Amino acid sequence: MMKKLILTGLLAIFAMNIGLAQTEEQVSAEISVWLSEHFSNESIMDMHVDLDDQEDAYEVKMSDGSEIEFDVEGHPTSIKSKKGFWPEALPENIANYLNTNHKDVKVIKYKKEEDGYEVKLANGTELEFDSNGRVHEEDD
Numbered sequence: 517m518m519k520k521l522i523l524t525g526l527l528a529i530f531a532m533n534i535g536l537a538q539t540e541e542q543v544s545a546e547i548s549v550w551l552s553e554h555f556s557n558e559s560i561m562d563m564h565v566d567l568d569d570q571e572d573a574y575e576v577k578m579s580d581g582s583e584i585e586f587d588v589e590g591h592p593t594s595i596k597s598k599k600g601f602w603p604e605a606l607p608e609n610i611a612n613y614l615n616t617n618h619k620d621v622k623v624i625k626y627k628k629e630e631d632g633y634e635v636k637l638a639n640g641t642e643l644e645f646d647s648n649g650r651v652h653e654e655d656d
Contacts, residue, residue: 546590547574554605555582595626600638609649610635 558578567573571593574586582597600622603614618637625636633645644653
């Protein structure tokens with residue numbers, strides 16, 4: 517009886533570990549797709565994974581020097597790019613606002629904060645958005 521309990525417990529732990537590995541693989545695949553959509557001319561130079569850090573679990577460095585951090589679900593939490601990137605890489609409400617009010621201006625910095633988002637544009641404009649993606653502050 518005791519052997520069956522121990523074996524059942526070990527099988528359960530093994531099954532959970534397999535589930536985690538598949539989830540990590542799925543998230544890594546989603547990140548790769550996102551990078552190919554938004555940084556298609558660049559290649560991944562380095563990727564660091566730290567699943568203990570829920571906010572910045574994946575850190576990616578691209579061939580152009582861009583640095584992108586993703587949470588455990590594969591959503592970007594921080595993007596720094598000297599060359600800039602188009603707003604479509606950001607949450608939809610923020611991208612819509614930028615495409616309407618700052619047409620044809622690339623983003624060079626994006627940071628998801630606990631209570632909203634910070635964005636810096638290539639023309640020097642800095643914006644703050646609330647957690648729903650509505651503009652809160654804009655400094656030229």
